Amino acid sequence: MIRLFLVRLGAILAKEFVQMRRDRVTFAMMLAIPILLLVLFGYAINTDPKRLDAALLVTGQDHYSRAIVSALEVSNYYRFVERPRTAAEAERLIQSGAVAFLVVIPSDFGARVDRNDQPRILVKADATDPSAASNAIGALEVIARRALLREQGLEGKAAEGQGARMSIVVHKRYNPDGVSQYFIVPGLLGVILQMTMVMMTSVALTRELERGTMENLLAMPSNGFQIMAGKVLPYFIVGAVQTIVILTTARVLFHVPFVGSLPLLIFGILLFVMGLVLLGYTFSTLARTQMQAMQLAFFFFLPSILLSGFMFPFHGMPVWAQTIGNLFPLTHFLRVVRAIMLKGADWSEIGFEYSILALFIPVYAIFALLRFRRTLD
Amino acid sequence: MNVIDVANLTKRFGKTLVVDHIGLKVAAGQIVGFLGPNGSGKTTTFRMICGLLTPDEGEGAVLGYDVRRDSRRIKAEVGYMTQRFSFYEDLTIEENLLFVARLYDLEPRRRSVAATIEELGLGGRRHQLAGHLSGGWKQRLALAACVMHRPKLLLLDEPTAGVDPQARREFWDQIHALAGSGVTVLVSTHYMEEAERCHSIGYISRGKMLVTGTVEEVVRQSGLTTFIVHATATAELMSELRHLDGVSQVAPFGAAIHIVGVDAMRVTASLRAFAAERGLPLEPGRTSLEDVFIQLMNSGDAAPKRVA
Numbered sequence A: 001m002i003r004l005f006l007v008r009l010g011a012i013l014a015k016e017f018v019q020m021r022r023d024r025v026t027f028a029m030m031l032a033i034p035i036l037l038l039v040l041f042g043y044a045i046n047t048d049p050k051r052l053d054a055a056l057l058v059t060g061q062d063h064y065s066r067a068i069v070s071a072l073e074v075s076n077y078y079r080f081v082e083r084p085r086t087a088a089e090a091e092r093l094i095q096s097g098a099v100a101f102l103v104v105i106p107s108d109f110g111a112r113v114d115r116n117d118q119p120r121i122l123v124k125a126d127a128t129d130p131s132a133a134s135n136a137i138g139a140l141e142v143i144a145r146r147a148l149l150r151e152q153g154l155e156g157k158a159a160e161g162q163g164a165r166m167s168i169v170v171h172k173r174y175n176p177d178g179v180s181q182y183f184i185v186p187g188l189l190g191v192i193l194q195m196t197m198v199m200m201t202s203v204a205l206t207r208e209l210e211r212g213t214m215e216n217l218l219a220m221p222s223n224g225f226q227i228m229a230g231k232v233l234p235y236f237i238v239g240a241v242q243t244i245v246i247l248t249t250a251r252v253l254f255h256v257p258f259v260g261s262l263p264l265l266i267f268g269i270l271l272f273v274m275g276l277v278l279l280g281y282t283f284s285t286l287a288r289t290q291m292q293a294m295q296l297a298f299f300f301f302l303p304s305i306l307l308s309g310f311m312f313p314f315h316g317m318p319v320w321a322q323t324i325g326n327l328f329p330l331t332h333f334l335r336v337v338r339a340i341m342l343k344g345a346d347w348s349e350i351g352f353e354y355s356i357l358a359l360f361i362p363v364y365a366i367f368a369l370l371r372f373r374r375t376l377d
Numbered sequence B: 001m002n003v004i005d006v007a008n009l010t011k012r013f014g015k016t017l018v019v020d021h022i023g024l025k026v027a028a029g030q031i032v033g034f035l036g037p038n039g040s041g042k043t044t045t046f047r048m049i050c051g052l053l054t055p056d057e058g059e060g061a062v063l064g065y066d067v068r069r070d071s072r073r074i075k076a077e078v079g080y081m082t083q084r085f086s087f088y089e090d091l092t093i094e095e096n097l098l099f100v101a102r103l104y105d106l107e108p109r110r111r112s113v114a115a116t117i118e119e120l121g122l123g124g125r126r127h128q129l130a131g132h133l134s135g136g137w138k139q140r141l142a143l144a145a146c147v148m149h150r151p152k153l154l155l156l157d158e159p160t161a162g163v164d165p166q167a168r169r170e171f172w173d174q175i176h177a178l179a180g181s182g183v184t185v186l187v188s189t190h191y192m193e194e195a196e197r198c199h200s201i202g203y204i205s206r207g208k209m210l211v212t213g214t215v216e217e218v219v220r221q222s223g224l225t226t227f228i229v230h231a232t233a234t235a236e237l238m239s240e241l242r243h244l245d246g247v248s249q250v251a252p253f254g255a256a257i258h259i260v261g262v263d264a265m266r267v268t269a270s271l272r273a274f275a276a277e278r279g280l281p282l283e284p285g286r287t288s289l290e291d292v293f294i295q296l297m298n299s300g301d302a303a304p305k306r307v308a
């Protein structure tokens, strides 16, 4: 019985492989999409512009302020084009758009550092482009703190919690240099896998329906599970190839660090891809034509990409949007891949996300099997 | 035991009644022809018999299995050749056959495939994509593929549409050979000479089985009387003949005209008189299956004018 089951599954698998291999255009697409997206997002779309025009308003004359100013000046992030003398003048500059940032170091800055009394740097940012602004602000914090520590002679001891407790609103961790590719490229792994896996499998059944081969397939002995498994499993190979391409590119072209465990990530990718191919297959049980299936897939892509935290910070979204976002496998995969690659997260930290990724698999599979009809009715 | 024993099979698509209480009993080794105009429900009936469509009404057994509940078992023992070519055009001939051999778990697999390719005479083209075959060759491939697992029941939906005469003859030889070895065959066709090669036929129109039986029985049951007039079929003559009392069909066949009537007395009387008056040679003819079907089609399709 089991042997016969496997033989039939093997029949469908083998057929799908040959068809996949023969469909050159699609096959090329599956390789071209990752490369195209990587280059577009990695190079062309820069969410982290440097050398932003800024104004600097320093009213104090203490050496701490001077140290921070010179550190900011040599950093790449700001180009101080204006040195306003009054707050009102500074305000006008940012209002008019002459500068995107205004950095204010208050006159009591030095005194507060000496008293160890929460010295503050104020940043006013033109947040029209929020991600650019937040990167620059994050960088400012790092640069300023470092300069201050050096000036106090406390360099290297920050970890012990000594030294200046300087406050700046935006807090940015794990990517002190603000390289957006570190953030984008691992996310692209998820987006590309989702795009190709769901798109390819969403036409699995509708293609048979449209070509008229469904009638024959259903007239021969095989059950819904064998057809489903036979149709989705070949895409694991595609997923593996894409993963290799993306991770290699991430390393070689974008120098994205990989601090975590590769086997752990591969396990996560397996769970994610399994969910995706089953989701695509579910679409193909819902649609009547290939066109409809594609439309369903694209209808799904938009919210899943927007609400996953791929482009916009997840926690910056309203609660309702976060709730919807959590319904998409991509959201959880992005957390997994970023945590492993950038933070070196281990099982205990991301086990929960894994269990959610795993949960999608039976949900989609059962839904697809229930939808699948063994007749032409 | 009958291989097919179903009654009252009924199928609706939305509101339209496509198959209307069709019953069918077929014994093992029989070749049964299914005839009927386009859209009369032949394909739909086949699909219900092989478990691809669930009947809205009706019950019965196919190969001893319940036609409603055991469709899985039925599928394993039935070979169904679809009307439209439904193998994979992007697979080669060999790959298609291999796929079928795997699904039915044929052993030894490679050997069955090789033997089938050999029988087809496609040895040199085994690596050709099925989509590149000509229409007739696609039909041959499809037949070969659906008999590979040695089914006990074959459902062939217009298997010879677009096939040349030589191939068609080979096709029918093969079907008779299969029937000789005990396979039951249900075949739909629009060709009369093919109907005559069947052990029995059924004529279906608008979802209803109108007549069943051997060709002779069907012809006899029709009660049609046929005459042949040896004359050139001019338009006036044809028209005059058509308007004679009791004549329902007039058709030219070569140098003769075929005249068919439902009421033997009336058509004989009026034709005799007409032929004598014009000095035309008249002789009794054999009613053909085609005459019967044309008659059935006309009476079925709202053409009461010509029905006596």
Ligand SMILES: Nc1ncnc2c1ncn2[C@@H]1O[C@H](COP(=O)(O)OP(=O)(O)OP(=O)(O)O)[C@@H](O)[C@H]1O
Residues within 6 Å of the ligand: B013, B018, B036, B037, B038, B039, B040, B041, B042, B043, B044, B045, B083
């Ligand atoms: N899936 C379907 N949905 C709706 N209507 C259908 C469906 N399949 C068939 N029909 C309709 O049912 C009727 C019978 O179709 P069927 O294919 O059984 O006829 P057929 O006798 O095989 O005709 P042909 O000789 O042209 O092959 C047709 O009017 C057709 O339009």
Ligand SMILES: [Mg+2]
Residues within 6 Å of the ligand: B042, B043, B044, B083, B157
């Ligand atoms: Mg048909």
